[in-house]
Amino acid sequence: MLFAAIAVLIILYIAIKAFKPPTMFFALDESVEELTTKLSCPKCRSRRLRPIGRYTIECANCGFIFSVGMVAKKPVVPSQ
Numbered sequence: 001m002l003f004a005a006i007a008v009l010i011i012l013y014i015a016i017k018a019f020k021p022p023t024m025f026f027a028l029d030e031s032v033e034e035l036t037t038k039l040s041c042p043k044c045r046s047r048r049l050r051p052i053g054r055y056t057i058e059c060a061n062c063g064f065i066f067s068v069g070m071v072a073k074k075p076v077v078p079s080q
Contacts, residue, residue, distance in 0.1 A: 032051040032055065036051055036057055039057070041066075042066060043059065048060040052065070055068055055069050
């Protein structure tokens with residue numbers, strides 16, 4: 001009986017996860033090179049930043065690596 005209850009809970013958890021909208025990464029309109037001149041390191045507040053990837057920036061002072069952009073739920077587009 002306990003095994004059946006655990007199985008039902010697992011199935012409910014999977015069903016709830018399946019119907020959630022996906023989380024997506026939305027890149028900013030500005031390039032990483034432009035952002036490195038405007039931003040500062042979130043950890044040490046240094047302005048010595050260098051781009052190391054398409055959306056990734058590294059602090060030259062403390063070595064902290066962070067991404068630029070935003071993570072949000074996929075917008076729902078009404079069907080026409």
